[in-house]
Amino acid sequence: MEGDQAAAAPVLLNCFVSPFGNRARIALRRKGVAFEEKAENLAAKSPLLLSSNPVHGKVPVLIVGGRPVCESLVILEFIDDAFSAAGEPLLPADPYARARARFWASYIDTKMPECAARVWRSPKGAAAVEEGKKDMVAALKTLEAELGAKPYFAGDALGYVDVALVPFAPWFLTYERLGGFSVAAECPALAAWAARCVRENDCVAKSLPEPEHVFQFVCGMRKMFGLE
């Protein structure tokens, strides 16, 4: 439990490596919203997770006042809507700028998990690894072009797109080791952006796992799936 709103604190069902769940961690901390986190074991999901998200049975779920909110981008919008008096909004006020942010968050969700799965859930040496890596690098380059020379996607401060993308950064080491490439070599400005997000924002630094711990987690999963 963080902060002192024990009775009313939202509960986040999460897994420490989940890029999706860690979006919610960052957004809640950025808003200064105290919350309780319950760690889910994805191999043996809790009755609370299954009853809170019967449709998908996936983390993250944010339970507020007993009511579950599911799907990480929906959770980010909810945090912006429900805690609008707390901290800076994640989404800008201008309708076009909001649409642009939502477009890129949707792009991240279309590309990153699917490319990542080909890289880390394929058998060693499979052609899918190389193809997944190639498509991921193309997606990261597209995102780097959108970032341009700005410090953050929305400009001078951490916003919706940053919060949607940065939880994938601790996975870069895993993608690099399994895919045989370097994000920093392919996309130097994006690698610098990821480092900046952590360095300049406590809410990010406190919310992301160590890249090495993600890699160990993935190695365990790969053994379980018989991929090594």
Add this chain to the structure above:
Amino acid sequence: MEGDQAAAAPVLLNCFVSPFGNRARIALRRKGVAFEEKAENLAAKSPLLLSSNPVHGKVPVLIVGGRPVCESLVILEFIDDAFSAAGEPLLPADPYARARARFWASYIDTKMPECAARVWRSPKGAAAVEEGKKDMVAALKTLEAELGAKPYFAGDALGYVDVALVPFAPWFLTYERLGGFSVAAECPALAAWAARCVRENDCVAKSLPEPEHVFQFVCGMRKMFGLE
């Protein structure tokens, strides 16, 4: 061109059968926003489409004041944000109700296009058709359960989830003929909801193609793809 806002009218790049493009049609008409529609030939996309949506090259694109907004759910949110003074909002005001609507719109986008593609883009008699049909019926039943006894997903009036889902209704005939099932038999309340959306809302009635025209369009596509 509809209405009299010729100079400032948004331009919608669309294809008359597109469930995604037709979401934008419905939302604009529901808000009473005059717009111009440009029909895209998806086999020979216009330079305007490709320059307006360089990332995906897909309809719909809504161009407002020369600036493109892409991705249909992003467009719906943009219409709600940008034309907030016009007509009823698509999304409710309550943060939890907004999150719930966004969750179901996201569910529709995760399930419907993917199941539909297996039904109508697979070769005749392929196992994928039967599997796609089965998954589609399951998704429609899940949506029907969420609808419950309400006239519309949000309650008494057409809202965000209705606008996201109803443009698939003119495709039901095509899914039924190719998949060998009946939406009305499997999901009677959902079929009644689709009919209600058209009957009670001019913005819907004016925006959707005839089911038979969708089927003819699909037959042409299937011939082109060598699926018949």
